Amino acid sequence: MSLLSVRDLSVEFATRDGAVRAVNAVSFELRPGQVLALLGESGSGKSVTLRSILGLHPPVRTRVGGEVLLKGRDVNRLDEQARQALRGGVVSMVFQEPMTALDPVYTIGRQIEETLVQHRGLDRAAARRRARELLDLVQVPSPERCLASYPHEISGGMRQRAMIAIALACEPELLLADEPTTALDVTVQAQILWLLRDLQRRLGLAVIFVTHDLGVAAEIADDAAVMYGGRIVEQAPVRELFRAPAHPYTEGLMLATVRRGQKGRALVPIPGAPPNLVALPPGCAFAPRCPHVKPPCLETLPPLHVVAPGHGSRCHLVPARFASSPALASSATGRGGLS
Amino acid sequence: MWRYVGRRLVLAIPTLLGASIIVFAMVHLAPGDPIAAVMPVDASKEQVEAVKKAYGFDQPLPVQYLKWLGRVVTGDLGKSIATRRAVILDVRDALANSLVLAASSSLMAFVAGIALGLLAAFRQGRALDKIASGIAVIGVSVPHYWAGIILIIIFSVQLNWLPAMGAASDGGVVDYARHMALPTIALALIPLGVIARVVRSAALDVLAQEFVLALRAKGLAHRRVFTHVVKNAAPQTITVLGLQFGFQLGGSVLVEAVFSWPGTGYLLNLAIFQRDIPVLQGVILVLATFFVLLNLLVDVLQTFIDPRIARH
């Protein structure tokens, strides 16, 4: 059984300028222990997708459609208490900027302990012991000092380790990591990345790892999904995606990214701007920026074409460009994930 | 921490000295001659000189000031020109009455203002927010002496539930409290509105921060998240609470006049109309000292709550 099953998820925010369609008909599955990289430019709906998994959206002016099944239970249909038990207990989140994601007026120790008190009902002494163990787990060099520190008193790397300790406090099965290294110094980025990969393997965690760094995705993930304009436009096992991208946007992302062993190659930015989520076009959202654009791209939404087993792409050109691929015979349409 | 408190206390001394100089200078800046006010019109020149000498008005100003300051720090604020009573006694009684009124109205304003502000913030954009914000706006925009008069008309004149005047010092606690009720409400209105608005905006600032989302993301119950928000909004709130309490002490002149409440404001009023300079000086000096100490207390409290404010 899949740990997480997102089906036809849509999220819309009512704003002064109109309805912002941040996430549109997103579907995917995650097995226990699987690592999925969620790629895409900023504003493509990655963070909103993660928040949907936690059932955390502003209470007003937000419309959520579709299903988010966590261990078979729809997050959006649960009462608040059941959701609170899931959050931190079954699925937790690590944020991009640990400085702003930690409460500045509580010590690190208090912030780890309160999570344990909430979910495990531990007393203060037991919670403190466990908090110390957790800081050991995330390899904080002087745990006692870190426990007594306020967030502004420790380094960015330590803060992110503390954030990870909080996320792992109650042994969740799914970790949502929203660009957990983006805000850190380059040298620290690698350390945190290795720590997360190590923890994922040791604890058998399923992880959704949001990044716009394809290199990071290649290091850590089994599969990758590429988002554009609130949609998953391509999804495949990570190697497959790098070897044979089947969506012009994915190709563009690769050309725009530095990759190991490709030093000296010129970076080509994708021309144009991301789509306006208030007025998404009827066709493919990437069409206005696409070098291969054809008339149908502007008119109808591309269905999900299966390029290879486990590899799908929402591009009208897949049949023409990958005609040799035998898997195309069974091209799927409309909704539905690949797994 | 205690070194910080000590340093702040030392730093308060120049402020207090400045206040004392201004208060001392008042005697010489105030229009009219205080001596003339108490002397019979047909007093002889010798009599006037004798009185001047008795009050020390014949010496150079710096000497007068230092002598005066020396007396003030030992608690001798002189004698009232009008009543001949020691000023310190008048001021003490008035301060006690004002403190009681300031405390009761502040308590009312703090509790209602904080509750209203938090309610509005946690229900932002909804009906409750609009109602709470509306009450806050009315609170800050209605002049409190006018509100006092309206309260007297309704509760004393029309309904005859509560007394309108004085402090009933001879009666028991219940009588005192009954006399206090209306001025308390009148005085609470403005700080209630101010506090509600400050608390609302402080709480909204906190709620917009990412760590609130992070707290929810780790499954914290609402009441625990609420505690986090309150603690983060506290430093800003305490600042305004301290200031408002200070205003309650000094700013109640009109309300005390409306209700004839024998506090510092009432005494100040009386002293102004009677040209009773020693009383005026005493009241202002005591109030100024209170403000300085209150500010100090607020600053110290803030550093206790918010670890990011440096303590040096």
Ligand SMILES: Nc1ncnc2c1ncn2[C@@H]1O[C@H](COP(=O)(O)OP(=O)(O)O)[C@@H](O)[C@H]1O
């Ligand atoms: N509460 C909200 N109200 C209105 N628009 C929002 C809200 N949250 C996110 N958005 C919009 O949704 C889009 C997707 O945001 P996000 O998921 O944060 O992108 P990213 O892929 O960079 O994480 C952005 O255009 C963002 O402005």
Ligand SMILES: [Mg+2]
């Ligand atoms: Mg994001």
